[in-house]
Amino acid sequence: MGTLLDLSDLTFADSTLLNLVLRAHAEHRAALRPFVLAGPCRSGVQRLFRITGVTDVLVLTATRSDGMRRIHGILDANSPVAPDEPAPWPSSHAPHRPQQRQCT
Template structure:
């Protein structure tokens, strides 16, 4: 299995045709940090797995004036997550903390990094 397959949870194929599947499990945690509400996301987020994160961000946007998405554990993101981030940004004061390399690249090539408040750490995002 390649490193990419191990990280993304996508199936790998061996020379004999057998396949190994590493299961993805997107998880969301929430907590308060330095006066900001933090939503921590771990795993792959696409149209099949976005619902728990969307629910958490939608609720947080209604209940907390300052919120941070801890994106340090996001292993895969596509336009579904981008759309959610833009919608949440329009509804609340959203900061994105510690995006992974894949997410940083996605934000950069789409120009979304110029719209969102992206910070290196949760601490920086909560303080800005």
């Protein structure tokens, strides 16, 4: 089972949110569970994620439905990572794939 955190209605983010997201991401990595953020596209939220570099670490999608597809794609794959998905956890069998931002 994976987790989708929908941030589409969020208009403000600071270090408190960043800490919460990074802790949840680490817990999911340790449990080998995908963790996807949907809709962190508002300028303040996107700026915080870009400046701190977490856009290269987290799986981000523009919409909730895209996020659910990403989670299902990761979980349904025979290998830990589907061919077109960034790794949601470290794996010696899958190379790191840089995260592409989905927000416009």
